[in-house]
Amino acid sequence: MNRYLPVRKVYAREVLDSRGNPTVEAEVTVGEGIVGKEGYTGRAIVPSGASTGKFEALELRDKEERYQGMGVKKAVEHVNTHLADAVLGENALCQNRIDRLLLEADGTETKERMGANAILAVSLAVADAAAKAMRLPLYQYLGGCNAVTMPVPMMNILNGGKHAENTVDFQEFMILPVGACCFKEGLRMGTEVYHCLRKILKDRKLSVAVGDEGGFAPNLKSAGEVLAMMTEAVQAAGLQPGKDICFAIDAAASELYQEEKQGYYFPGESFMTGTEVLRTAEEMISYYEELVKEFPVVSIEDGLDQEDWTGWSLLTKRLGNKVQLVGDDLFVTNTERIAKGIEEKAGNAVLIKVNQIGSLTEARQAVELAHRAGYRTILSHRSGESEDTFLADLAVASGSGQIKAGAPCRGERTAKYNRLLAIEDQLGETAVYRWQGINGNL
Numbered sequence: 259m260n261r262y263l264p265v266r267k268v269y270a271r272e273v274l275d276s277r278g279n280p281t282v283e284a285e286v287t288v289g290e291g292i293v294g295k296e297g298y299t300g301r302a303i304v305p306s307g308a309s310t311g312k313f314e315a316l317e318l319r320d321k322e323e324r325y326q327g328m329g330v331k332k333a334v335e336h337v338n339t340h341l342a343d344a345v346l347g348e349n350a351l352c353q354n355r356i357d358r359l360l361l362e363a364d365g366t367e368t369k370e371r372m373g374a375n376a377i378l379a380v381s382l383a384v385a386d387a388a389a390k391a392m393r394l395p396l397y398q399y400l401g402g403c404n405a406v407t408m409p410v411p412m413m414n415i416l417n418g419g420k421h422a423e424n425t426v427d428f429q430e431f432m433i434l435p436v437g438a439c440c441f442k443e444g445l446r447m448g449t450e451v452y453h454c455l456r457k458i459l460k461d462r463k464l465s466v467a468v469g470d471e472g473g474f475a476p477n478l479k480s481a482g483e484v485l486a487m488m489t490e491a492v493q494a495a496g497l498q499p500g501k502d503i504c505f506a507i508d509a510a511a512s513e514l515y516q517e518e519k520q521g522y523y524f525p526g527e528s529f530m531t532g533t534e535v536l537r538t539a540e541e542m543i544s545y546y547e548e549l550v551k552e553f554p555v556v557s558i559e560d561g562l563d564q565e566d567w568t569g570w571s572l573l574t575k576r577l578g579n580k581v582q583l584v585g586d587d588l589f590v591t592n593t594e595r596i597a598k599g600i601e602e603k604a605g606n607a608v609l610i611k612v613n614q615i616g617s618l619t620e621a622r623q624a625v626e627l628a629h630r631a632g633y634r635t636i637l638s639h640r641s642g643e644s645e646d647t648f649l650a651d652l653a654v655a656s657g658s659g660q661i662k663a664g665a666p667c668r669g670e671r672t673a674k675y676n677r678l679l680a681i682e683d684q685l686g687e688t689a690v691y692r693w694q695g696i697n698g699n700l
């Protein structure tokens with residue numbers, strides 16, 4: 259018989275995210291009078307994306323003048339009324355049931371009525387409260403005694419696309435400290451590379467202003483130029499590219515794809531070279547092949563458009579035996595889309611963003627389905643983040659072994675990394691840190 263830990267209070271407020279946009283924070287109190295007089299209060303702040311996938315659950319925004327239409331007053335109201343009514347008195351230890359009740363209160367496929375932001379805030383805050391009431395660290399409450407795998411951090415050190423106002427067309431260039439012995443050492447290595455890159459950019463009189471996720475955002479001409487500079491930064495840090503540090507790209511290709519042009523348009527490269535750069539899906543794949551040949555790129559996310567299943571299958575056939583091919587906009591943490599991907603042999607890894615699907619249980623089902631099919635998973639932040647560290651605990655709990663949390667700077671990003679440092683300390687010698695390259699490819 260399950261212990262009964264009743265939800266006693268549910269409350270939400272509007273707070274700000276790292277882009278200065280409003281978002282939902284929920285507080286949930288459980289077990290008043292059962293586990294102590296006051297019970298325990300958990301909280302969660304939901305993140306928000308900029309390059310959102312077409313098939314994501316919908317976050318509710320007010321659309322009135324306040325905050326230029328970005329307010330979340332209605333979503334907050336929904337938490338304080340309908341969603342609170344749905345879960346008050348329910349057992350916080352039954353996360354699946356809590357989430358089912360939240361989904362039923364909404365009743366739509368896309369969560370558009372209550373708002374995925376409203377539902378997720380309550381879902382996560384319930385888990386946080388339950389963990390506190392059980393006096394367990396969140397990662398252990400969620401993952402049990404098997405939660406010992408520290409994630410390899412994918413640190414986004416150069417921003418482009420929708421995350422910056424520069425000429426770099428791909429959205430993210432990341433470094434993976436695959437040769438580190440532990441998370442702490444990996445974070446140190448990555449941070450040193452980040453600082454070396456800053457110096458290289460400064461020496462060349464290029465901008466060291468940063469984008470949404472804390473990576474630098476200079477005007478560069480092509481992915482090749484970016485990766486060459488990153489290689490220099492790794493060497494300047496006294497590390498070996500391809501051995502200590504590998505690279506990952508998030509092309510965010512759905513943002514580049516233009517239906518009317520039937521291809522991927524590169525505005526930055528076109529501007530810098532003075533000729534229109536348009537690539538077909540086939541040309542995109544060949545382009546990735548060249549980059550992988552020249553640089554230690556071990557992971558490519560959203561290499562093609564979110565609706566191009568045929569292209570994705572071809573990409574996977576050509577590169578999937580040595581490169582991690584990650585579906586973000588393609589899968590949107592949605593089990594139906596992941597199942598389709600598995601069937602079509604599209605990609606070999608899934609980016610997990612809890613707010614893409616809108617509840618903790620559904621996000622965990624996505625991880626489970628992916629792992630069962632031999633797909634890798636990467637727990638990921640959004641470009642609009644907060645000081646909330648739920649993601650760090652979930653990354654360890656899921657055993658996925660990878661996390662995307664931005665550059666090793668800016669408080670909303672370092673909050674996750676610092677939480678992981680604390681978790682690794684807590685785990686002590688039981689902590690595991692290991693990069694699992696596709697077919698052993700570093």
Ligand SMILES: C=C(OP(=O)(O)O)C(=O)O
Nearest residue numbers: 307308309310639640641
């Ligand atoms: C983190 C990402 O960006 P956003 O949150 O803007 O979707 C991403 O595309 O992986």
Ligand SMILES: [Mg+2]
Nearest residue numbers: 508559560586
């Ligand atoms: Mg992405």
